[in-house]
Amino acid sequence: MTFLDHLEELRWHMIRSFASIFILAVVAFLSKDIVFHQIILGPSRTDFWTYQTLCKIGTWLNSDVLCIDSLPFEIQSRQMTGQFTMHITSSLVVGLILAFPYAFWEFWRFISPALYTKERNASRGAVFFVSILFIAGVLFGYYIVSPLSINFLTNYTLDPSIKNQIDITSYISTLSMLVLSCAIMFQMPVVVYFLSQAGLVTPERMIYFRRHAFIVILVLSAILTPPDVMSQLLIALPLTILYQISIYVSRMVLKRKLKSEEIQKYQ
Structure with missing residues (x-):
């Protein structure tokens, strides 16, 4: 091909x-009651699944500290x-999230x-692993990070009169940033897999820089989340x-490459 x-x-x-993306965004736009009331505005109400689950855990522990009233x-x-x-805007974001597996497959x-x-x-x-990690990141950001961040930020007060x-x-x-940030960050194993295939990353190098990576992770978390320690x-x-x-993914890739080189050596 030219x-x-x-x-x-x-x-x-x-x-x-x-x-x-456009078709699913139109579907989201027409499904206003579900998309906004059930999904987008869900973490803003105390009957959200995460808050109810925390309260059930608190009841099981004989404590009402985890209940968000x-x-x-x-x-x-x-x-x-x-x-x-x-x-x-939100319909486009929902369309992007729903269409991501297909869009990545086309790419x-x-x-x-x-x-x-x-x-x-x-x-x-x-395509399968990228899609699974993306969905897992979206769910983690939506059900864990977002509601707890919203609860912390809305209950943080400088003065009762405010x-x-x-x-x-x-x-x-804020909700979109938290969800999409988690979705992108959950792609780390896939990125490391391809970098290991290219020989740019080794498990020994990752272990050596693990402490540095932890600092970088904390800095990224501070940038991507609202200014609260919990998030x-x-x-x-x-x-x-x-x-x-x-x-472990990088180590698996290295073992596979060494095994392949040994097989080619004896052929």
Whole structure:
């Protein structure tokens, strides 16, 4: 294929990817009651699944400390076009999240023919694992990080006379940032896998820089989350676990490469 043929092929992959995002965004836009009342505004109410589960755990432990009885804030729209604009923006975000597995599959369909057979075999299942980790990150950000962050931030007061009247733009932006940040950060094992395949990362190097990585994880958590310690720790903890898993992934890749080299040596 010529360079222009490659561009034409890429163009159609991008068209199909953006079309899937647009279609699902339209579906989300038309499903306003479900998307907003049930999903987006869910963490702003005390009947949310996370708060109810924490209360059940507290009851099991004979303690009411974990029960969240109130979230002292109101969500407002202070701009004339605020609600309509956020309706469109949030629908696009929901469409992106729902269409991500298909969009990544389209991207992978364009990339994979350029790989050698050995590279294609080594990257088999990439779409599946990327999609699973992305969904896991979204669920973790939505059900764990977001509600606990919202609870902390709305209950944090400088003075009882100050009322929390939060703009809808601020609320949705914070929620989207937390969810998408977790989704992206959960891709760490996949990134390490491909870097290990390229020889840029080794398990020994990752173990040597583990302390440095922990500091970087804390800094990233502080940047990506609201300014509260609880949210930072909630992102830092799974990232630390994922880093440890990535070490095992890199070690597995190294063993596989050494085994392949031994087989080729004796052939």
